[in-house]
Amino acid sequence: MSSNSATTAAPIDFGRYIYDDKKQGVFSVNREIFNTPELYDLEMEYIFEANWVFLCHESQVPNPHDFYTTHMGRQPVVVTRDKEGELNAFINACSHKGSKLCLTRQGNTKFHTCTYHGWVFDSQGNSISVKDRDDASYSEAFAAQDFNLKKVPKLAEYRGWIFGSLEADVVPLDEHLGDMRLFIDLLVDQSEEGMELIPGMSSYTFNGNWKMQIENCLDGYHLNVAHKGFLEITNQRVKRLGDKYTGPDIEAMFNVDLKTGSFGWDQGHALFFTENPAPEYRPLWPERENLAKRIGEARTDWMIRFGRNFTIFPNVQCTDNAVIGQFRVLRPLAHNKTEMHIYCWVPKGESAAARQQRLRTYEDFFDIAGTGTPDDVAAYMNCQDGAEGRLAKWQLGYGRGQTAMTNGANDLADELGVKPATSTAGPLTMSDETLFHASYRAWVEQMQAGQARALKKINGAKTDKAGN
Amino acid sequence: MERQQALEIGRDVIYREADLLDRWEWQAWSELYTEACEFWCPAWLTEVKLGEDPTQTLSHFYITSRVALQDRTWRIESGVAPFAVPVPRTCHMISNVYVDSHDDTSISLRSHWHCLTYARQATSSVYGFYDHHLVKEGDHWMIEKKQITLLNDHLEMPVDVNTV
Numbered sequence: 001m002s003s004n005s006a007t008t009a010a011p012i013d014f015g016r017y018i019y020d021d022k023k024q025g026v027f028s029v030n031r032e033i034f035n036t037p038e039l040y041d042l043e044m045e046y047i048f049e050a051n052w053v054f055l056c057h058e059s060q061v062p063n064p065h066d067f068y069t070t071h072m073g074r075q076p077v078v079v080t081r082d083k084e085g086e087l088n089a090f091i092n093a094c095s096h097k098g099s100k101l102c103l104t105r106q107g108n109t110k111f112h113t114c115t116y117h118g119w120v121f122d123s124q125g126n127s128i129s130v131k132d133r134d135d136a137s138y139s140e141a142f143a144a145q146d147f148n149l150k151k152v153p154k155l156a157e158y159r160g161w162i163f164g165s166l167e168a169d170v171v172p173l174d175e176h177l178g179d180m181r182l183f184i185d186l187l188v189d190q191s192e193e194g195m196e197l198i199p200g201m202s203s204y205t206f207n208g209n210w211k212m213q214i215e216n217c218l219d220g221y222h223l224n225v226a227h228k229g230f231l232e233i234t235n236q237r238v239k240r241l242g243d244k245y246t247g248p249d250i251e252a253m254f255n256v257d258l259k260t261g262s263f264g265w266d267q268g269h270a271l272f273f274t275e276n277p278a279p280e281y282r283p284l285w286p287e288r289e290n291l292a293k294r295i296g297e298a299r300t301d302w303m304i305r306f307g308r309n310f311t312i313f314p315n316v317q318c319t320d321n322a323v324i325g326q327f328r329v330l331r332p333l334a335h336n337k338t339e340m341h342i343y344c345w346v347p348k349g350e351s352a353a354a355r356q357q358r359l360r361t362y363e364d365f366f367d368i369a370g371t372g373t374p375d376d377v378a379a380y381m382n383c384q385d386g387a388e389g390r391l392a393k394w395q396l397g398y399g400r401g402q403t404a405m406t407n408g409a410n411d412l413a414d415e416l417g418v419k420p421a422t423s424t425a426g427p428l429t430m431s432d433e434t435l436f437h438a439s440y441r442a443w444v445e446q447m448q449a450g451q452a453r454a455l456k457k458i459n460g461a462k463t464d465k466a467g468n
Numbered sequence: 469m470e471r472q473q474a475l476e477i478g479r480d481v482i483y484r485e486a487d488l489l490d491r492w493e494w495q496a497w498s499e500l501y502t503e504a505c506e507f508w509c510p511a512w513l514t515e516v517k518l519g520e521d522p523t524q525t526l527s528h529f530y531i532t533s534r535v536a537l538q539d540r541t542w543r544i545e546s547g548v549a550p551f552a553v554p555v556p557r558t559c560h561m562i563s564n565v566y567v568d569s570h571d572d573t574s575i576s577l578r579s580h581w582h583c584l585t586y587a588r589q590a591t592s593s594v595y596g597f598y599d600h601h602l603v604k605e606g607d608h609w610m611i612e613k614k615q616i617t618l619l620n621d622h623l624e625m626p627v628d629v630n631t632v
Contacts, residue, residue: 104514104515198524199519199524199525200510200525201511202511202528203621203623204624205624230543232548233543236539237539240535344526359527360530362526363527363530367528369529369632371539371543374551374626375549375551377551377625378549382550
């Protein structure tokens with residue numbers, strides 16, 4: 001553990017940031033979880049740099065010698081495919097003086113040459129050339145050190161979703177993902193060829209805490225208020241275009257007879273679903289028999305019948321509803337600033353017309369230049385401003401759905417064969433908020449665990465010369 | 469038509485476009501566009517490669533009718549979109565304008581732009597290139613196509629049709 005850990009000598013009780021009365025059915029969040037600058041470094045150390053985080057999708061690094069750069073918490077990382085097509089991941093810094101090695105977001109190169117002193121590495125991260133090595137006059141002990149790029153200790157993928165962990169002592173990815181694997185399957189299996197991200201993305205920052213984004217993507221309650229502008233535009237378009245209108249059927253989406261609900265898991269993952277109003281108009285409807293043969297009835301039913309938004313804690317969120325798919329990857333920069341990279345995902349092999357339809361619909365709402373996401377960003381900025389109101393400590397945003405909640409799996413969970421920690425189901429207007437509990441409970445657990453690990457190292461362990 | 473005249477006509481249109489947007493004259497702004505038009509801002513695919521095909525790669529804007537532009541300005545002035553409450557103040561500055569090609573009924577212009585937006589007591593800034601294609605409809609020169617190249621696309625604030 002690095003000696004510049006932000007861990008404080010007096011342990012913090014992270015439980016004080018939430019109010020979790022299971023008996024009374026009251027859950028609340030302390031605004032200090034959003035407005036405390038010191039929590040940022042601890043969240044980085046204890047969560048983002050200590051457990052599995054999403055890195056990229058296979059379609060972003062498809063071929064041998066491809067590379068893709070991203071971050072794990074504060075740490076710049078590059079994912080590569082070596083000459084055998086195997087995935088590798090390293091800290092994106094030359095082992096010589098730490099100059100960032102890969103200077104573009106992605107690319108393809110057999111050898112990575114540092115632009116500072118010319119050290120060369122291959123796509124497995126091996127040091128293959130040190131400039132003027134023969135005349136270096138290194139001591140024997142110096143020369144015996146590891147010159148290779150620093151490997152990310154854990155790297156694994158599930159169905160093309162690539163994750164890494166900077167902490168080696170973590171459960172296998174399959175265990176971390178748990179039931180989320182099924183929900184990844186529900187995306188990837190929509191086409192026999194799998195899914196991909198359409199080239200081009202939006203990257204932006206917003207002045208708000210990252211946990212506001214975690215909530216928002218799974219929040220149905222704000223749709224007809226914060227996104228009223230979008231809904232009104234849609235109504236106007238329906239009137240104007242009549243039969244020629246091809247966008248989402250908004251009026252049908254607000255049919256109060258539609259079922260909705262959520263699941264939450266101990267790892268902090270969460271999902272909310274809403275019944276699609278007219279499944280027979282979904283692009284997948286004609287495929288349902290083939291799909292059922294490929295993946296079974298229950299999964300086909302869920303793919304077509306329910307729109308789904310989910311979080312794989314802590315840093316990736318996905319939307320699959322109506323005709324659009326959105327992929328969101330977040331990175332906290334400060335307690336009050338977050339960086340986002342968002343993409344449109346599509347099933348591979350769709351017709352050109354279908355792909356265009358998805359692109360236009362995604363751009364219209366989800367893109368940072370669209371009619372939807374900017375209003376979410378405004379909500380984060382407004383909430384961050386409001387969170388400075390320390391006098392009002394506790395928030396009321398976590399109570400909807402409480403009495404419709406089951407501990408463990410409900411019927412819908414059983415249908416799918418998933419085992420969430422909590423399940424909820426109700427009418428559309430219930431707008432569940434219990435699904436946020438999972439992420440905050442996981443936050444507390446992971447912060448406590450991270451602090452315990454850090455304190456153990458500070459207080460007890462012998463260190464080597466490098467302070468490890 | 470001489471090139472110098474094309475330049476004067478073209479500059480007039482694109483300066484007026486910026487002015488109408490900045491002064492919140494939404495209807496008049498949209499009426500500078502032909503009914504079927506193209507308002508296109510492709511996303512960058514890499515640091516050096518811009519998207520070229522809106523059917524294949526992401527665009528931040530790909531709006532192909534005047535009424536669709538009006539949908540966007542309706543939302544801005546509606547008061548129901550939290551991001552536009554209150555309506556941001558914008559200042560578009562256009563320079564380096566020159567005529568790429570022209571004939572008697574069409575003018576293609578290139579220019580550089582910088583838009584400063586004031587909202588929430590702070591200034592945000594985006595900039596880049598414009599490619600305008602103007603056509604003559606009756607007595608009026610209208611915008612048939614506007615391609616916006618957004619250079620600083622790692623955004624500090626969301627963008628809209630009035631801030632690019």
